[in-house]
Amino acid sequence: MNRDADPDVKTVALAVTDGMLHFELSLALEVFGSPPVTVAHPWYRLVLCGPAPVQVGRFRLEPDHGLDQLRHADTVIVPGWADVDEDPPDDLVDAVRAAHDAGARIASLCTGAFVLARGGLLDGLRATTHWAHTDILAERHPLVEVDPDVLYVDNGSVLTSAGKAAAMDLCLHLVRLDHGSATANAVARRLVVPPHRDGGQAQFVTSPMPAPGNHPLADLLPWAIERLDQPLTVEDLARQARMSSRHLGRHFRQVTGTTPLQWLLSQRIRRAQELLETTDQGIDLIAETTGMGTSTTLRRHFHRTVGVPPDTYRRTFRTRGGVRSEQQGPS
Known part of the structure; x- marks a missing residue:
């Protein structure tokens, strides 16, 4: 396994050993091992690294390489650790730390954060876990500055996520960073999961998360997404949902983890990302199409949310090859 063998193909290595949680491992295998058919550029090279064989839940796996090969990966994923009362094995901790020292991006899913913390990779950083x-x-x-109220935390070279569904959110976030929003959305569509939940959303709510399509906002959310070009207000949403603004805000918190206006802004930014990646539309037209009004407003919100100006974002993901038109194949 050589990180520099093909610079267009990034290697994602899953660090596996006895005691890993099979759910987090499986979703990482699905996201990074299976590209959507609409992707026009090279996908990841996915490998499993660990002592062979390893017991993961009820299954035994035969890794491709030993743990020492993690240092050759571009990204190392550490799935959830089953027994947090026990320290993770030294060979795993040492190998993950060596990979980070060699320049790999390290991401933990769920209780995999305990591996990173024991290796000192989270010292002085904000992090989360289940x-x-x-x-x-x-x-x-x-x-470690532990934040119990978020889905995931991105510190650049070190990332951590909360449990289960939040682990999927972090995996899609990594795809978005590497390949752009349109590609991450294509992966999400294939897996039938929400395309983008901000890392800062609450990971635990007092009411259980309703099943898709079985909640008070099931009709309102797609209605609003189809009208992002319009200057929607909280009153407009409440009127369409036939409820008071106060009740609307409560339902938004329960269903999306955020406020109606913040949810709208997130959807507008996501639509702008897709248009920047897949069309030649000018910034003024994209601002109008996404309901931002002016290019100045779009640039301000986009830069604050995404971290780079729209023009820089477009150049970056056009260079990486983009995504083929939806008409060329299903997601």
Whole structure:
């Protein structure tokens, strides 16, 4: 496994060992191992690294390489750790730390954060894990700024996620960083999951998360997405949903984890990303199409949310090859 063998193909290595949670491992295999048919550029080279064979839940896996080969990967994924009462094995911790020192991007899913924390990779950084274990992580590793109220945290070269569904959110976030919003959305459509939940959303809500299509906003959300070019207000949404603005805000918190206006802004930014990646429309037209009004407003919100100006974002993902038209194949 050579990180420099083909610079257009990034290597994602899953660090596997006895005691890993099979759900987080499986979703990482699905996201990084299976490109959507609409992707026009090279996908990831996915490998499993670990002592052979390893027991993951009820299954035994035969890794492709030993843990020492993690240092040759571009990205290392550390799935959830089953027993947080026990320290993760030294060989795993040492190999993940060596990969980070060699320049790899390290991402933990769920309780995989305990591996990163034990290796010192989270010292002085903000991090998260499954809400049921954040107190243990904070107590055991006091140098880590543990945030129990987010889906995932991106520190650049080190990323951590909460549990289960939030692990999927982080995997899609990595795809978005590498290949753009349109590609990440294509992956999400194939897996039938939400295309984008901001990392700062709450990972735990007092009411259970309703099933897709079985909640008070099931008709309102697609209605609003089809009208992003219009200057929608909270009152417009409440009127369409036939409820008061106060009740609308409560339902938005329960269903999306955020406010109606913040949700609208996120959808407008996501639409702008797709248009920048897949069309030649000018910034003024994109601002109008996404309901931002002016290019100045679009640039301000886009830069603050995405981290780069729209023009820079377009150049970056046009250079990487983009996504083929939807008419050329299903997602």
